[in-house]
Amino acid sequence: MSGILFHKYGGEDLDSYYPIRPECQADVPKVRFKARAGKTLSARRWHAAFSEDGHLDIAKVLRRIQRGGIHPSIKGLVWEFLLGCYDPNSTFEERNQIRQQRRQQYAAWKTECQNIVPIIGSGKFITAAIVTDDGQSLQDSNRDSLDQGWHVDGAISDKKVLQWMLGLHQIGLDVVRTDRSLVFYESETNQAKLWDVLAIYSWVDNDIGYVQGMNDICSPMIVLLENEADAFWCFEHTMRRLRENFRTNTGMIGVQSQLSTLSQIIRTIDPKLHQHLEDLDGGEYLFAFRMLMVLFRREFSFVDALYLWEVRRNLFFTYLSFSENLVLLC
């Protein structure tokens, strides 16, 4: 595989990996990232970084990624390590076992969800509410629902189940608006895959549930990892670091604590800029809300955002240093 990819390496047209719909070309940011021979982590170098039984020389790989990102042909494989799904010191055999266990776990959760809402895993999804706030099924008001393969029996009394079901149409409304410029999401099957993963995540992490923006975080995993369960686990590991951003309390969304950190940093290093921002929106730094919530996905092209994440993960940074990095970016 690596041989075929390699002979045309350098200045390669990466758009072919994540093709954009022709009619959307004008609407998407220009791609700046280019794979560079000798800098970008290539398939060949990636495979060479494993010992015979599968130990990965992660330090070597990280150095390479920091210099030039990861070649699209191996992004999914590398991301599983960067996100912490697998220990670089484990063997091929150990990882295979973990992978199988995780796939089974995902399948079990999916079955749980399917038993409540059968459209899960059907290749279709919903964009309209299926229950009322007080748990009454809405199927009667929508005759099509029966044909579409979901139906919910009786009133829902379990609070956890109800909370989860109330969020499902919101996921659908967002899925149809996620990275629609990519050819990949022209396929309803791929959209449904994104919906399934988000629906199941919000079932498993019912404390946080689904919050708008998670779709932007999850979408690349669906694109990069072919197996749905593997994509789920990448997303789940990403959310381990990000989930507090999405926690909502009265008067506050988690990410705002980062905004206040950012505000403190700017106030210290550039008081004049801080004053200006204070004059504009009262110093709440809401303008940076989206940047931090979905990690600059909206500020850059798909490919460039992935590159930024790779470099970012490479630094293993914490929340505070993320804000510091933001300052560097500005």
Added chain:
Amino acid sequence: MAAYRADEDYDYLYKVVLIGDSGVGKSNLLSRFTRNEFSLESKSTIGVEFATRSIRVEDKIVKAQIWDTAGQERYRAITSAYYRGAVGALLVYDVTRHVTFENVERWLKELRGHTDSNIVIMLVGNKADLRHLCAVSTEDAKAFAERENTFFMETSALESMNVENAFTEVLTQIYHVVSRKALDIGGDPAALPKGQTINVGGKDDVSAVKKVGCCNA
């Protein structure tokens, strides 16, 4: 996000908020009004986004600073920052999804609970181009608007129908409220110092209406 140009020449700056359920077309109304753009591939709004546009109202330049937000219930957590200092609101529902009209009452209650009583509100039935899918009758919406004492318009961000009218009407009404208030206290609105008429979201947290006096409210 539109760049903020502090040196732009304007007489009044009004903060206007867009509210309504997820997917009703708030962001496309905003992009249609401020940039004359519409996108079928538009993305969900995360947190808060802003855009501005200046228009002429009578002989004054009025600059609208329009705030757009995520429709999901969970995002109501940032409500207070969002509504602070707003003098106008477009409460949007989707004419093809009745549930979004049913929720208008909830939005209105929240809006009134967080803003000055003189705020100018317009109920907006968007996606009016999808006539064959219409699930909310114009009469119902009009009756609701009359009962709640708000303005009302049906719009289509896609066909650019009534979008300009809706925003212009809200801004004009705000201007009139401010002028009337100014006259009530014996001042000429034109004589009010530029840039001090209202403080949008600043520390003072005062809406235009409040600032010029609420004694006659």
